[in-house]
Amino acid sequence: MKKYILSLDQGTTSSRAIVFDNNGLPVSTAQKEFRQFYPKPGWVEHSPEEIWSTQAGVAMEAIAKAGIESRNIQSIGITNQRETTLVWDRTTGKPVYKAIVWQDRRTADFCDKLKKDGYAKKILEKTGLIIDAYFSATKVRWILDNVPGAREKANKGILAFGTVDSWLVWNLTKGKLHITDVSNASRTMLFNIHTLNWDSELLKIFNIPQSILPEVRSSSEIYGNTQGHFATAIPVAGIAGDQQAALFGQMCIEPGMVKNTYGTGCFLMMNIGNEPVRSKSRLLTTVGWKIGNRTDYALEGSIFIGGAVVQWLRDSLGVIKKSSDVEKLAAKVADSDGVYFVPAFAGLGAPYWNQHARGTITGLTRGSTAAHIARAALDSIAYQTLEVLLAMKKDSGIDVRELRVDGGATVNSNLLQFQSDILQAKVVRPKITETTALGAAYLAGLATGYWSGLEEIKKQWQIDRTFSPSIPEKATKTLIKGWHKAVKAAESWAAQ
Numbered sequence: 001m002k003k004y005i006l007s008l009d010q011g012t013t014s015s016r017a018i019v020f021d022n023n024g025l026p027v028s029t030a031q032k033e034f035r036q037f038y039p040k041p042g043w044v045e046h047s048p049e050e051i052w053s054t055q056a057g058v059a060m061e062a063i064a065k066a067g068i069e070s071r072n073i074q075s076i077g078i079t080n081q082r083e084t085t086l087v088w089d090r091t092t093g094k095p096v097y098k099a100i101v102w103q104d105r106r107t108a109d110f111c112d113k114l115k116k117d118g119y120a121k122k123i124l125e126k127t128g129l130i131i132d133a134y135f136s137a138t139k140v141r142w143i144l145d146n147v148p149g150a151r152e153k154a155n156k157g158i159l160a161f162g163t164v165d166s167w168l169v170w171n172l173t174k175g176k177l178h179i180t181d182v183s184n185a186s187r188t189m190l191f192n193i194h195t196l197n198w199d200s201e202l203l204k205i206f207n208i209p210q211s212i213l214p215e216v217r218s219s220s221e222i223y224g225n226t227q228g229h230f231a232t233a234i235p236v237a238g239i240a241g242d243q244q245a246a247l248f249g250q251m252c253i254e255p256g257m258v259k260n261t262y263g264t265g266c267f268l269m270m271n272i273g274n275e276p277v278r279s280k281s282r283l284l285t286t287v288g289w290k291i292g293n294r295t296d297y298a299l300e301g302s303i304f305i306g307g308a309v310v311q312w313l314r315d316s317l318g319v320i321k322k323s324s325d326v327e328k329l330a331a332k333v334a335d336s337d338g339v340y341f342v343p344a345f346a347g348l349g350a351p352y353w354n355q356h357a358r359g360t361i362t363g364l365t366r367g368s369t370a371a372h373i374a375r376a377a378l379d380s381i382a383y384q385t386l387e388v389l390l391a392m393k394k395d396s397g398i399d400v401r402e403l404r405v406d407g408g409a410t411v412n413s414n415l416l417q418f419q420s421d422i423l424q425a426k427v428v429r430p431k432i433t434e435t436t437a438l439g440a441a442y443l444a445g446l447a448t449g450y451w452s453g454l455e456e457i458k459k460q461w462q463i464d465r466t467f468s469p470s471i472p473e474k475a476t477k478t479l480i481k482g483w484h485k486a487v488k489a490a491e492s493w494a495a496q
Helices: 048-065 108-116 120-127 136-146 150-155 164-172 200-206 242-249 308-317 325-330 370-396 413-423 435-447 454-458 473-494
Strands: 004-010 014-020 026-033 073-080 086-089 159-162 179-181 215-217 220-225 235-241 258-262 266-273 284-291 294-303 340-342 360-362 402-406 426-430 463-467
Touching: 004 048, 004 164, 004 435, 014 048, 014 435, 026 048, 048 164, 073 164, 073 242, 073 435, 086 136, 086 150, 086 164, 108 120, 108 136, 120 200, 136 150, 136 200, 150 159, 159 164, 164 179, 164 235, 179 235, 220 284, 220 435, 235 242, 235 435, 242 258, 242 266, 242 284, 242 294, 242 435, 258 370, 258 435, 266 284, 266 370, 284 435, 294 370, 308 325, 308 370, 325 370, 325 413, 340 370, 340 473, 360 473, 370 413, 370 473, 402 413, 413 426, 413 463, 413 473, 435 454
Parallel strands: 004 073, 073 235, 179 215, 258 402, 402 426
Antiparallel strands: 004 014, 014 026, 086 159, 220 235, 258 266, 266 294, 284 294, 340 360, 426 463
């Protein structure tokens, strides 16, 4: 009987499931978008029930589309939007509040207070993270403090906290497993990346009881079997946060290798080997994955608004009807004609970490058109990527000559060409751009012997197209100077 791996890819705007074969090729895909809730400015929420129902639905659909049955699935790998925070009742399995999404800024003032109280250095040393509303710890605390009766229940051990991976595993196993993996744990701001344990001092700072936390496991092992959702029990055997999964799916398994995932946000990660490096450039140090006894670490730079800027052009500005139209619109002009778009809708991520900055368009003239704004929007993704890569080079001492790319926006060849121009480096698009889901599949398949080891997987990675710089370095310097001026404008707008 032919066997396959089912990868569950739970993202910020949709739930996906992909069935992969032994060659690492997708056999079928199913995807379903779910609602985004914005109850107040800066607040972003999801329905936990909808996350689960869409994910369970697409899992069944992907199996059906592949023309196979659940007994053909050898194991399940899970990858997920990471810092998004869920708290639910262990006895009923019901959430006590909506999922607070990684983009949510409601705890920004509390983060400022933590910095003022002198906790920044300690938290950075233990977690590799910069204090920001982005991470889970302040979101958990907010739920415990603002949902009536939540803190009391948490203290009694009735509540469970988890990132989305924990929520999916809990539901897949009908409450038998409350776990997470090291990569997701390292994004909570409660996890010590040196000891690979929850940190009691951090729990005290955030006033979070240990009893609500999931058990931390490696990224590739058989955690347990599904209960009742499929006709046969299927081992759940791989978990990694979406960016770590993409790094693994891109086979960036040697120190110095870098990938960028162009999704709702953009996330650059550089493999730094089995020792954490503390960033001097305000990047994050995070756990990449743990396989067996080996833990790999990564430097990460987060760009909050990447592909989401295209959604904004579609939904808020109305200059395009569907996201794929942006390339055509932007291609109507040779360049942005001096227009710069800093999409700081949710603040600026690395290396600025200015949570109060707001979106700004500069350089507009009477001749500026929707095409110039669309072009500037796409260019902004490339500029933000450049900023992070320069910081990585500074921290690691490694000159980045190649950037491996994946995610939805990589279909846009104009964007990738501009990216190569601005970086003055090669940009490599693999044949399989579903690298996030593929990474989760690889982790699950390694744990269950579906693939013999990393050498077999490495051979599967293939290039679709390589983009090389097409403009001289001197010209890029002028463009980059204009971008820095635009960023200053976005920051000065938010100055207190």
